[in-house]
Amino acid sequence: MPGEKHRGDRSRPRCRAYGVGVEGHPFREGNGRIARMLAALMGLQAGLPALDFSGIRGRRRKEYFAAVHAGVARDYRPMEKIFTAVIRRTFRKRA
Numbered sequence: 194m195p196g197e198k199h200r201g202d203r204s205r206p207r208c209r210a211y212g213v214g215v216e217g218h219p220f221r222e223g224n225g226r227i228a229r230m231l232a233a234l235m236g237l238q239a240g241l242p243a244l245d246f247s248g249i250r251g252r253r254r255k256e257y258f259a260a261v262h263a264g265v266a267r268d269y270r271p272m273e274k275i276f277t278a279v280i281r282r283t284f285r286k287r288a
Contacts, residue, residue, distance in 0.1 A: 229246055241283070242283055242287055244279050244280065244283050245279065249279075
């Protein structure tokens with residue numbers, strides 16, 4: 194996909210902010226919603242379209258929760274993988 198590396202590079206700040214948002218939100222439920230809103234806002238500010246998180250279900254949902262736990266431990270690589278997939282899906286749906 195053209196520009197794939199560039200799009201992937203733009204996912205890193207969102208992954209870190211997402212991890213901090215999930216970790217810092219005061220309630221056990223709702224962390225993901227707040228973090229996704231923050232990530233979507235950061236994406237818009239970086240010139241990305243509104244991110245489509247709808248593909249996170251089934252097996253991907255389990256990967257997502259594992260990535261959230263890894264992010265709390267400051268390992269953002271699994272969340273980078275999730276965000277790369279979200280960004281790809283977003284661009285595919287727009288095409």
